[in-house]
Amino acid sequence: MMGVKDCLSGEVKEILESLASSWGDVIDSDALKVIPLKGAMTNEVYQINWPMKTGDLPRKVLVRIYGEGVEIFFDRDVEIRTFECMSRHGQGPRLLERFQNGRIEEFIHARTLSADDLREPKISALIAAKLREFHYLDMPGPKHVMLWDRLRNWLAEAKKMYSPKDAEEFSLDILEEEIRALEKELSLDYQHIVFCHNDLQYGNIMIDEETRLITIIDYEYASYNPIAYDLANHFCEMVANYHSETPHILDYVKYPGLEERQRFVRIYLSSSGNEPSDIEVEQLVQDAEKYTLASHLLWGLWGIISERLNEIDFDYKEYARQRFQQYWLWKPKLLASSGVPQDDGVNNDCLS
Structure with missing residues (x-):
């Protein structure tokens, strides 16, 4: 020892x-x-x-x-x-x-959730209710959307670290336009801006087995953002298992289906004490699905920056490749009716 x-x-x-x-x-x-x-x-x-x-x-x-x-x-x-x-x-x-x-x-006397726990309906319901409580805490800091500035800042840092040839692998030269277009598409007047965790993976959630109380921990990335973004990021984290033999590999077969996402959103909204309408549920589900694109870009950038900074045994670059791959795969499907340019000219070498 x-x-x-x-x-x-x-x-x-x-x-x-x-x-x-x-x-x-x-x-x-x-x-x-x-x-x-x-x-x-x-x-x-x-x-x-x-x-x-x-x-x-x-x-x-x-x-x-x-x-x-x-x-x-x-x-x-x-x-x-x-x-x-x-x-x-x-x-x-x-x-x-x-x-x-x-x-x-x-030291919190509770256990950290596992990857499988996120898909267990009873635990997922507890997370949904706890997340709404978390969102409406009165916290310090600028009470406006921080997501887009963070994306631009991380993109600038990534460009400093990679040569133009290496940057081409991840299409860094066109991501600034992608971020601008996404911000324009997703900045909706009706969306609620709340204090978001922004990294709601299973390792940042704990449960007391006796009381069934959920605790959300690790607030490094927390800031004010749209509710839909935090939900999107949580749904994306359901495909990861950071305790497997290949922790960097994401299994998108495990991405929650429509009914599962609808159930999570309905529990989230109803935990306020008011039963949401079907229209409210559908709108938040749809908004969250579009925000998965922002989540993929953000954590893709995080991966390629971490590759140059961190010595933890994790294949950050491959993780980034998978997140960017999901962005380019789903962008045409999720934004087909929007004004976001679809002929992106992306170098798809990083998607193979």
Whole structure:
């Protein structure tokens, strides 16, 4: 276990020992067990256990070590403010300590969902209701759509990292026009702008098996955006299994069918206490389906940027290729009646 423990810096171990000493119920503050947690693709995450004097379950905390270069994706100070505000709302874990390149969080005594859980109707219903509660929390930050600026910023960063020849593989030269056209098509007057999670994959959702309470965690990408975008991103995440032998491979056979999406949206809307009309449900389902295009572009860009930044064992480039492939595949079908140009001239080499 010493090899694993060595992954923590002296500063972190000192903070952990100080925390354990302050609790008074730990046998030996230095006798910590370090357990790496799999599935994180931006940070390194560790569960820390200490044996307790009472002989009960061990005392636990979570250590999160930030990935290299993540400031390209989000502002860490903003993320910490979000984290602390969520805690004040009674959502998510408490922040225990910060250190230079990470933080120590309260360990939530609930299990992280699996890929299969997202498709289980009872759990999916709990997620839908919890997501609506999350969306309407009063959170700090600009209360306008952040999606389009984020897409443009990530595209600019990706272009800096890749030569024109490499950029051609992912059609980066024409994505600015694609983003502009999508923004024009999807900026609807009637859509609700709420505080979105923007990364609602199964690893960011926990469930207490006894109370059946859902907790949404990890707010690095959270910001105000349209409801339909957060739903779209969640539906897209149903095709991923980041704990498989090939975590970068996406299985679009698992994308939720129309009835499943309608059920999720109806539960989401009805959790406010008002039963939605069929028209309201259909409209949000249709809007969410169009926003999957924005989700594919965003996480495609995330993949090719991460390929140059991150040393986590994950094939970011192949993941990006699949997300871009879905964008070009579904764009003509989802926007056939819109003014978005369909003759995109994309280099389809990256789709093979």
